[in-house]
Amino acid sequence: MPVLITPSVDLYSAWVEAHIEWGPGLHEDGFGLLPSDDVGSLAGFESWVARLAAASVEGGDGRCSYRWIVEGDRVVGGIALRHGTSDLVQRVGHIGYGIRPSARRLGLATWALGAIIAEARTSGMGRVLVVCAAENLGSVKTIERHGGVLESIQDTELGTARRYWIRVGESGA
Template sequence: MRIGERRPVRAARPELIAPTGRLRAAWLEAHGEWGPGVHEDGFGLLETDDVESPAGFEAWMVRLASEAGCCTYRWIVDGGQVLGGIALRHESHKGVARAGHIGFGIRPSARRRGLAAWALGRMLAEAKALGMDRVLVVCEVGNIASAKTIESQCGVPAKPNVADESAWRYWIRL
């Protein structure tokens, strides 16, 4: 390869997979990109989760699996690398009113590739398969990238928009 020549871009072939301890190191690498705190929407991470220790990570995996009846968690993975996460909260999930039916997050180094829109489209199909006729998707006020992603999947701003100054709310009909 010569100086100034661009490397060929490998066509992404992402997958949506159920969370797995097999990818602990890859998940921790992605988590590290976000920095400290709980802000990777789509992973079901709580402030009380200790994902740094092997036992804590395993306990988190067990908790996510135990929520299968009310939430479908998926990791966006390509080539063994965790690129993001997406969660489909079923109607019975207690977090729907606050966080919506679907939450997603893409690690900073994997953004601007269309991964969020791709994953959201697949989760909308899962929601339809569950018998849902519309889903609520919420993003932080000012998060233009997430808003555009939601709108790309036919998201329409909720009317009236709830008086929550920290979130934009969108409905997507299935």
């Protein structure tokens, strides 16, 4: 049974295993990993986890709640809830997530999106913007299962994206 947890240094080895499976890239949106983050060493990993924890308590538009999707002793994905209406939120959405390749098509993204929508509801958010690559049919189905209403399809610096709004009080799954 999966759980959402706050990022933890205790899961260093499990996270590294997931990261290696993914390979480099921006597809790990839910992890909040920046190109400048040094996660190749335990000290760098500890600094990164500390940065994620600080982002979860910041005030205003910079706040972001990071969660890891864990099943047993495996980190199977990450999901982030961005608060506010910053330029970043307007570009990439309130919610970003990723599931490691070996754990896809098992319903984990749908489950995690439902769990983070519940967290958004608890935080007082009325609706959330979720953005995915237009060709990512798995994410399209996941978002639509939770009542996502397509706002637009736009060309971005990373490719064509679908923009959905979800009313957090009306989750469809």
